[in-house]
Amino acid sequence: xxxxxxxxxxxxxxxxxxxxxxxxxxxxxxxxxxxxxxxxxxxxxxxxxxxxxxxxxxxxxxxxxxxxxxxxxxxxxxxxxxxxxxxxxxxxxxxxxxxxxxxxxxxxxxxxxxxxxxxxxxxxxxxxxxxxxxxxxxxxxxxxxxxxxxxxxxxxxxxxxxxxxxxxxxxxxxxxxxxxxxxxxxxxxxxxxxxxxxxxxxxxxxxxxxxxxxxxxxxxxxxxxxxxxxxxxxxxxxxxxxxxxxxxxxxxxxxxxxxxxxxxxxxxxxxxxxxxxxxxxxxxxxxxxxxxxxxxxxxxxxxxxxxxxxxxxxxxxxxxxxxxxxxxxxxxxxxxxxxxxxxxxxxxxx
Amino acid sequence: xxxxxxxxxxxxxxxxxxxxxxxxxxxxxxxxxxxxxxxxxxxxxxxxxxxxxxxxxxxxxxxxxxxxxxxxxxxxxxxxxxxxxxxxxxxxxxxxxxxxxxxxxxxxxxxxxxxxxxxxxxxxxxxxxxxxxxxxxxxxxxxxxxxxxxxxxxxxxxxxxxxxxxxxxxxxxxxxxxxxxxxxxxxxxxxxxxxxxxxxxxxxxxxxxxxxxxxxxxxxxxxxxxxxxxxxxxxxxxxxxxxxxxxxxxxxxxxxxxxxxxxxxxxxxxxxxxxxxxxxxxxxxxxxxxxxxxxxxxxxxxxxxxxxxxxxxxxxxxxxxxxxxxxxxxxxxxxxxxxxxxxxxxxxxx
Numbered sequence: 001x002x003x004x005x006x007x008x009x010x011x012x013x014x015x016x017x018x019x020x021x022x023x024x025x026x027x028x029x030x031x032x033x034x035x036x037x038x039x040x041x042x043x044x045x046x047x048x049x050x051x052x053x054x055x056x057x058x059x060x061x062x063x064x065x066x067x068x069x070x071x072x073x074x075x076x077x078x079x080x081x082x083x084x085x086x087x088x089x090x091x092x093x094x095x096x097x098x099x100x101x102x103x104x105x106x107x108x109x110x111x112x113x114x115x116x117x118x119x120x121x122x123x124x125x126x127x128x129x130x131x132x133x134x135x136x137x138x139x140x141x142x143x144x145x146x147x148x149x150x151x152x153x154x155x156x157x158x159x160x161x162x163x164x165x166x167x168x169x170x171x172x173x174x175x176x177x178x179x180x181x182x183x184x185x186x187x188x189x190x191x192x193x194x195x196x197x198x199x200x201x202x203x204x205x206x207x208x209x210x211x212x213x214x215x216x217x218x219x220x221x222x223x224x225x226x227x228x229x230x231x232x233x234x235x236x237x238x239x240x241x242x243x244x245x246x247x248x249x250x251x252x253x254x255x256x257x258x259x260x261x262x263x264x265x266x267x268x269x270x271x272x273x274x275x276x277x278x279x280x281x282x283x284x285x286x287x288x289x290x291x292x293x294x295x296x297x298x299x300x301x302x303x304x305x306x307x308x309x310x311x312x313x314x315x316x317x318x319x320x321x322x323x324x325x326x327x328x329x330x331x332x333x334x335x336x337x338x339x340x341x342x343x344x345x346x347x348x349x350x
Numbered sequence: 351x352x353x354x355x356x357x358x359x360x361x362x363x364x365x366x367x368x369x370x371x372x373x374x375x376x377x378x379x380x381x382x383x384x385x386x387x388x389x390x391x392x393x394x395x396x397x398x399x400x401x402x403x404x405x406x407x408x409x410x411x412x413x414x415x416x417x418x419x420x421x422x423x424x425x426x427x428x429x430x431x432x433x434x435x436x437x438x439x440x441x442x443x444x445x446x447x448x449x450x451x452x453x454x455x456x457x458x459x460x461x462x463x464x465x466x467x468x469x470x471x472x473x474x475x476x477x478x479x480x481x482x483x484x485x486x487x488x489x490x491x492x493x494x495x496x497x498x499x500x501x502x503x504x505x506x507x508x509x510x511x512x513x514x515x516x517x518x519x520x521x522x523x524x525x526x527x528x529x530x531x532x533x534x535x536x537x538x539x540x541x542x543x544x545x546x547x548x549x550x551x552x553x554x555x556x557x558x559x560x561x562x563x564x565x566x567x568x569x570x571x572x573x574x575x576x577x578x579x580x581x582x583x584x585x586x587x588x589x590x591x592x593x594x595x596x597x598x599x600x601x602x603x604x605x606x607x608x609x610x611x612x613x614x615x616x617x618x619x620x621x622x623x624x625x626x627x628x629x630x631x632x633x634x635x636x637x638x639x640x641x642x643x644x645x646x647x648x649x650x651x652x653x654x655x656x657x658x659x660x661x662x663x664x665x666x667x668x669x670x671x672x673x674x675x676x677x678x679x680x681x682x683x684x685x686x687x688x689x690x691x692x693x694x695x696x697x698x699x700x
Contacts, residue, residue, distance in 0.1 A: 061631075070601075070631050238627060251420075257629050272622020277588060279607050279638030281411075281420050286636040288629030 011109035048086035138342035143171035149294035159184035167236035171342035218244035317341030361459035398436035488692035493521035499644035509534035517586035521692035568594035667691030
């Protein structure tokens with residue numbers, strides 16, 4: 001009889017559904033569970049060792065007891081899940097072979113038994129010395145693709161246009177700004193600290209950047225950077241920044257609504273958007289989108305962005321937390337802007 | 351020497367700039383001014399006798415002391431202007447001949463001396479026994495064209511989709527609903543009185559209609575009429591109705607923002623839009639528009655809508671006020687929903 005190794009499988013579980021902003025105590029690192037390092041025969045599943053986990057703002061919506069969304073909620077007492085990079089250890093699925101690397105939805109735990117389905121959005125990835133493996137969660141993952149699909153498919157950019165990006169040093173924003181520059185646009189970003197503003201101007205190539213926390217009047221700040229108005233606003237925050245942008249859009253401007261969901265979680269008593277009426281005389285288009293509607297251009301995205309990166313035309317900033325035990329803090333940090341760049345957790349060494 | 355008739359020229363003037371909702375006392379019927387019934391030689395102008403004047407919500411924006419809009423404000427002490435149907439009386443412009451009928455921006459007065467320019471949006475119209483002349487201000491005018499361009503160019507309608515129209519018995523809404531029905535859609539309208547609701551259901555062919563003033567919960571009302579959700583919302587009012595619609599849109603729904611400007615004037619302390627974040631998970635498109643951006647399809651609009659009307663496939667409801675002296679009340683009535691259908695003022699008999 002074959003001997004199967006049984007190992008501890010640490011995991012991060014959701015303790016209870018969350019109402020407002022998630023805190024570390026809404027999650028728990030659960031020790032002591034074990035797992036057989038084997039994909040059961042006849043299960044069509046495969047076992048992976050998780051290497052990197054992605055912290056994304058949308059995950060907050062799965063921590064609520066709300067079933068009307070496009071994603072089901074997590075289950076209290078069960079492990080959280082999210083995008084990750086993992087290595088196949090054993091497999092009862094002929095499409096997956098031990099040693100292969102995959103990217104897709106996995107568990108917040110050391111080892112996960114996965115069965116392929118569309119929901120997991122699994123794709124195989126290759127080791128490439130020129131590109132860090134964790135970038136498949138950011139630059140080449142959902143965040144990067146959100147930036148790419150949102151900018152090209154929703155914003156209809158033209159050379160010479162003026163582009164404003166909020167949460168500009170974040171996982172999505174930093175690529176939007178760089179794509180806009182490569183497209184010949186004038187690009188300004190907002191962020192929440194001096195360090196981030198410096199990165200935007202000195203590392204990410206934005207034309208200008210400002211710290212929104214130091215601006216008493218966001219409308220005045222935007223007028224300073226866009227005296228002629230904004231053609232494209234890539235909105236990652238909603239709220240008062242969106243309201244200020246609405247006042248500063250040019251005629252026929254486009255607003256890509258990307259990250260408002262995350263902001264919505266930050267204030268239980270939302271103040272509402274007061275300047276939407278500007279959309280009529282200015283003929284603005286506001287469009288919400290999800291990257292998952294644009295998968296037909298994913299191969300093109302991968303090719304373009306990999307090439308830009310290898311040519312040194314774009315860079316990408318990651319914020320790496322070391323160890324599964326730091327994952328709850330890393331996720332929670334997103335909602336206070338603690339992360340600088342794309343937040344990733346290293347679960348195990350490659 | 352030629353003898354020129356001089357006649358009295360009653361006019362409606364703006365007394366002072368308006369802050370909130372216009373009232374009749376913001377305007378004044380000015381008697382006693384006279385005009386020579388002649389277009390001065392060398393002036394390139396032409397003199398018209400005004401027959402019908404159009405009352406439109408956008409005119410409120412020209413009663414404010416605000417110069418940042420797409421239209422300049424009226425001047426206090428001077429006559430108001432707006433769309434009208436008029437007959438040419440005398441002309442120093444070779445393109446206009448006495449006896450011809452025109453539609454375009456004219457003065458709120460008995461006679462106007464006009465000089466052609468793009469701003470006046472002048473077009474010649476023909477007497478047609480099958481179509482009332484005043485319809486060139488509604489069904490075949492800016493209101494009708496707003497409905498047509500908004501529905502076909504902004505809403506991307508598909509057969510079988512569900513369409514919600516607010517202010518549905520108004521100048522624009524009544525045509526939107528009928529076009530949607532002709533397009534094979536399920537159509538529900540909201541309006542502000544039992545009389546209007548009856549017209550929507552019994553005369554304008556809407557599938558359903560409701561009186562928003564009798565609904566304590568607009569979200570619940572929309573859920574009642576759209577248990578499966580709304581594909582297209584043609585928004586003529588903004589505010590709480592837009593907020594309720596955002597909660598009830600289907601994935602990939604479209605919202606044409608048309609008349610919010612008029613509502614904006616009704617509340618100095620706007621409550622704001624609280625449900626815009628729904629645009630992201632539902633991938634909604636909200637688009638503000640002005641008919642003037644779509645003039646390339648105006649000929650097609652005229653042809654289609656005239657044909658529909660002559661075939662009895664669409665009807666049009668007008669609210670006709672008799673006499674220039676009633677024009678201020680007619681305009682003011684728009685902002686309390688007093689009008690039933692397109693508000694027009696008859697200045698003189700044809």
